[in-house]
Amino acid sequence: xxxxxxxxxxxxxxxxxxxxxxxxxxxxxxxxxxxxxxxxxxxxxxxxxxxxxxxxxxxxxxxxxxxxxxxxxxxxxxxxxxxxxxxxxxxxxxxxxxxxxxxxxxxxxxx
Amino acid sequence: xxxxxxxxxxxxxxxxxxxxxxxxxxxxxxxxxxxxxxxxxxxxxxxxxxxxxxxxxxxxxxxxxxxxxxxxxxxxxxxxxxxxxxxxxxxxxxxxxxxxxxxxxxxxxxxxx
Numbered sequence: 001x002x003x004x005x006x007x008x009x010x011x012x013x014x015x016x017x018x019x020x021x022x023x024x025x026x027x028x029x030x031x032x033x034x035x036x037x038x039x040x041x042x043x044x045x046x047x048x049x050x051x052x053x054x055x056x057x058x059x060x061x062x063x064x065x066x067x068x069x070x071x072x073x074x075x076x077x078x079x080x081x082x083x084x085x086x087x088x089x090x091x092x093x094x095x096x097x098x099x100x101x102x103x104x105x106x107x108x109x110x111x
Numbered sequence: 112x113x114x115x116x117x118x119x120x121x122x123x124x125x126x127x128x129x130x131x132x133x134x135x136x137x138x139x140x141x142x143x144x145x146x147x148x149x150x151x152x153x154x155x156x157x158x159x160x161x162x163x164x165x166x167x168x169x170x171x172x173x174x175x176x177x178x179x180x181x182x183x184x185x186x187x188x189x190x191x192x193x194x195x196x197x198x199x200x201x202x203x204x205x206x207x208x209x210x211x212x213x214x215x216x217x218x219x220x221x222x223x224x
Binding site for chain 1: 152200210214
């Protein structure tokens with residue numbers, strides 16, 4: 001357990017469904033991130049939140065919608081996804097140091 | 112354009128031997144480098160880091176070397192153990208970027224018993 005908890009661990013959804021991914025950390029970190037990991041590709045930064053404010057949207061399609069209600073929780077709302085959106089979605093948080101603490105990820109399959 | 116590149120998608124090494132994982136970067140503003148290790152079905156975990164003011168950092172069996180002129184860093188694992196089998200990601204950060212990390216595509220290390 002890293003201190004960053006992601007739920008669910010696995011998710012299968014149809015292209016017309018709406019679902020949400022949840023990330024929670026109680027490490028006292030002020031920055032939170034969503035990353036996408038596809039096979040044999042670098043970790044792709046999707047969104048950055050600092051002190052609950054979104055500071056970066058890395059050209060992510062609008063079918064992905066983040067929400068950060070407080071500095072401990074981060075959501076990724078999903079709707080009308082495509083099969084190519086199937087990937088491992090990782091949440092990370094960062095405190096004062098350089099390193100990130102990652103959650104275990106949500107394995108998403110879009111059918 | 113990938114700013115952090117790991118050109119070897121996979122590496123196999125015999126147990127007890129040295130594993131050398133390589134990483135190249137293009138952004139000269141990067142001044143802090145990290146290695147993360149990832150097992151299947153888990154998120155990446157921090158392994159070791161190095162600041163650009165150093166050229167070597169050692170932690171037990173793991174040593175990271177930085178060659179700033181070549182924009183190259185490497186992770187040495189010696190001796191390699193079967194439990195080291197995982198995907199290793201190189202990451203870099205620039206001090207003016209709110210410490211945001213840019214990751215490479217990872218190298219799958221397999222240590223054969």
